[in-house]
Amino acid sequence: MADVANTVDPLDLEDFTAAVFERVGLPSEDARTEAKVLIWANLRGVDSHGVLRIPLYIDLVDKGVMNTSPNITTLAESAATILVDADNAFGPVVTVATMQKVLDKARNVGVGWAVIRNTTHQGAMGYYVHMAADIGMAGIAIVCSPPNMAPFGARASGVHNSPIAIGVPGGNHGPLVLDMATSVAAGGKLELAKDKGLPIPKEWAIDADGNPTTDPHQSASLLPAGGPKGSGLAMMFECLASLTAGNPLIAPTLLARNNGGQAPVGMVQNSVLAAVNIASFTSVSGYRQDLDRTVEGIKSLPPVEGATEVMVPGEPEARVLAERSQNGIPLPNGTVERLREVASRLEVPMPNGL
Numbered sequence: 001m002a003d004v005a006n007t008v009d010p011l012d013l014e015d016f017t018a019a020v021f022e023r024v025g026l027p028s029e030d031a032r033t034e035a036k037v038l039i040w041a042n043l044r045g046v047d048s049h050g051v052l053r054i055p056l057y058i059d060l061v062d063k064g065v066m067n068t069s070p071n072i073t074t075l076a077e078s079a080a081t082i083l084v085d086a087d088n089a090f091g092p093v094v095t096v097a098t099m100q101k102v103l104d105k106a107r108n109v110g111v112g113w114a115v116i117r118n119t120t121h122q123g124a125m126g127y128y129v130h131m132a133a134d135i136g137m138a139g140i141a142i143v144c145s146p147p148n149m150a151p152f153g154a155r156a157s158g159v160h161n162s163p164i165a166i167g168v169p170g171g172n173h174g175p176l177v178l179d180m181a182t183s184v185a186a187g188g189k190l191e192l193a194k195d196k197g198l199p200i201p202k203e204w205a206i207d208a209d210g211n212p213t214t215d216p217h218q219s220a221s222l223l224p225a226g227g228p229k230g231s232g233l234a235m236m237f238e239c240l241a242s243l244t245a246g247n248p249l250i251a252p253t254l255l256a257r258n259n260g261g262q263a264p265v266g267m268v269q270n271s272v273l274a275a276v277n278i279a280s281f282t283s284v285s286g287y288r289q290d291l292d293r294t295v296e297g298i299k300s301l302p303p304v305e306g307a308t309e310v311m312v313p314g315e316p317e318a319r320v321l322a323e324r325s326q327n328g329i330p331l332p333n334g335t336v337e338r339l340r341e342v343a344s345r346l347e348v349p350m351p352n353g354l
Contacts, residue, residue, distance in 0.1 A: 006336050007328040012351035014039045016343070017051055021090075023346040024061050025068035030093045037092035041124040042329045045320035046179075048188025049124040051331070052195060055338045057090070057121070058346075065267055066090055066120045072097070075117075080105050082114045083245065088268060091122030095271065099128045099139075102275045106137055110280035114273040117245035121267055126179035126314075128273060129167030133175035136284040138276040141165045144234075144241040145269040146253045149183050150221040151231040155210025157221040159250060160269075161187060161230075162237040167314075169278070171288035173295045177314035182230040182237070183222040190216040195334030241270040328353075 042050030105112030132139025161183030224230030
């Protein structure tokens, strides 16, 4: 049976989240950044990348995987590019700071491109491309981690379900934002299904024997979206991020699996961030108007049977944002119980209503 949701005020949930991360050692500003990125996801209905992640992050701090006091270092830099070693920092902490540098470069020379190595889970990547779109630029964000997805034709994980987000500024419509994994469903959606006590579609994952499964607890490998297209994109993202950073993640994992060696830690990842200053090419106001007309054209198309309208990337999330900003964020009982365990251990009061 599906789990019953509990509703919580977004600001209360953000304050709780920041307090939890402060208690495990993050400086207050970093804890607030982490909280904002997680609540940003919950507000848009991307619950797989929201506060559901808190218990996992605390566990990774305990294990020394996520570093609360990292020595974030710039390894190389040019007018348009930057390579950053995150020293296993909390993903949002290093990614927000690096995206700000990327945006500065785009203002100065038209484009900015960053590669981050040795970061940890970065949350919903749409957050970072919104930083670009909100100031009239185009943004791109890509993630690579050790394998968790079966390449097309394989019965075991060989690539990561590398997410990509692309955001561009709009006018009346607002930013157009695509945020997707290269798998049929993001890994966090399986965790959400566990918290809700729900099965998953058999197209999402395979078990340890390579068979389709509807039990999220039995999932061993995610399946790629579009078969060879999803796994092909994932492999190319490893080339753009991990190999460019000099920190490959796929090959060491597969070699370790074959030879009994030590594989990279699953939550350590590499990332690409990019920004394009639209004003370097055309009028930003004209671009916004053209995007609005494009959206209007797409939405004027006749919907398929059973649908009431044609939607564009980011539109469902924007609607959930409007509703949850007013009515609160619903959390399944499974998530609440795990948050309650964290709160009890760290002696942090639960948010009102939970």
